[in-house]
Amino acid sequence: MAANVSLRNVVKRFGQTIVVNDVDLDIRAGEFLVLVGPSGCGKSTTLRLVAGLEQVSSGTISIDGREVNNLAPKDRGVAMVFQNYALYPHLSVRDNISFGLRLSSMKRADIAAAVARAAAILELEPLLDRQPAELSGGQRQRVAMGRAIVRNPAVFLFDEPLSNLDAKLRTQMRVEIKRLHARLGNTVMYVTHDQLEAMTLADRIVVMRNGIIEQIGSPEQLFDSPASAFVAAFIGSPPMNLIPCTVEQSGDATSVRLGADNQLCLPLAARAALIGAGELLFGARPEDIHLQPRESTQPLSGVVELVEPLGGESLVHVRIGGELIVVRAEGRQRVQSDGPIKLHVDTGRIYLFGRKDDRCVYPAPQVVA
């Protein structure tokens, strides 16, 4: 069972503060949608509005075509998994999972069957009689998911469910959540501030900032065609390098100047987009700056400040003019710290953003649903 979710002009105010500002969003039935953004951007509040834990100040929320603004959380067909698990500490795993069903005066046999099904899906059978205090973080999160599954909801709501886990467990649980979604096929709204989680889990990602939606798109669309410098800096790890630059036109040629020593010629396609553009932000992902020249690369010179070896690759921190950029050096290339370096930028993979409005001016942003 899956349902589509629709938010129309949704606004949420706390006193004078607008936390969610005129949000329009359509989530398709069975879709895995991730809301991502920095703390205070309104992503958790949006999720809580859908759950019914907060009331909208204005606007409409519909689930499966039915307006749910005035429905109690239990009547919305949603189940929520909380960041801190929200397990009842005095109840066993079995009783935690069946808590909601017991409230609904369901038959005992049906409850037992539902618990057994959820426990089988999440491999919780050996833990059913344990107390939450006797479980590891990952097991607790699985129990929290079991409590959501057992209600057979149309929409799963996850509020930063992996934040309390260590890095290794987070990776493991991410895989489990993805597998669970593939198996159950329910609609999922998932909130995180971790772009890696967003990239790996989502069918579509919604990037939020200051209560508004900055961009919606598939992980690839957001990575390849960020609508703003904010999205560019948020998606990708390490984030996109952003350096102030000046556009210079000379005859037919258009170039950007990065500090005193570096200048990059832009493709012809950039010319029309950059007419009249003065000061911009130049963006290039660490993957698109190389240590060796390649086809369609142009040189940049800088000074290596730091090298972070990661095993199969290294992150090289290079100062260009007054700005520090990060370059991902594949393989085991040896780079000397504190020395001059020649970098090679793939000009087919560069971005330019307005310095004032933050919007992407080159390449032309894709319009996505």
Add this chain to the structure above:
Amino acid sequence: MSAARQSSILKDSSLLQDIRRDWMLYAMLLPAVIWFAVFMYQPMAGLQIAFKQYSVFKGMQGSPWVGFDHFVTLFQSDFFWRAILNTLMISFYSLVLASPVPIILALMINEVQSTGFRKTVQTAVYLPHFVSFVIVAGIVIALLSPGNGLVNNALEALGLDRTYFLTRPEWFRTIYIGSSIWKEAGFDSIIYLAAIMGINPALYESAQIDGATRWQMITRITLPSILPTIAVLFVIRLGNVLEVGYEYIILLYQPTTYDTADVISTYIYRVGIQGARYDIAAAAGVFNAVVALILVLVANKLSRHFTRTGVF
């Protein structure tokens, strides 16, 4: 050197090392240790007079030992047994009737949504705790006065007879426990309220999504979550079962209400202080302490068994 002695020396040296390292913490502990030594342990030496024919002229050392004679005297006294029964009755009623009130009050205060109203209610219910028992007794006496007391005026307005409640033994426990609840329930609710505040709010949100009503949230989340606090306070209360506040009883009771009002502490006060039989009073005190200790141990054991929580 034996292994036991070696281990003892090791322990001593590690304690000395601890003191040397954390001397500031031990210095902070010192006033409490001195207080306990002077006011709690040193007076225990006086307990020996429970086993002596004590004379103020001969002093504690000079008075002759009489073994358990005073205990025998006590156990043969009807008044002593009456005092024990009264103590147990008042404590039992307090446990059963007064213990739940602060919990209920805390649950009710927790449900109040308006911050201003909540603060007003909290102030109003905490205030009586800071009123001395003398004042409370004065208020109770005035309220129940047969001449112009509010209660009797109300009874008369309803066509009922005026009653001098404070001279009626059957009313004493009700008056004592009722006014004690009024005085202390609000203040006692603070601990429960603090425990309730410590409950993870996400539990309620999760229950809300599961469709729990407010009442179900109270019974299935709040109460079980504060059960350890309830258990610990119950154990402490049980330890004080035999220590009914004698000041308040002395202020309220009269010879006509001794049948239900005279408790161990007022009995000790009358016999020991007013009757100058310090040895008998000390024997009653020792008996009191031993029974209280047994009650605490049993209650703690039961609490550990049922709630996995205990005081020690």
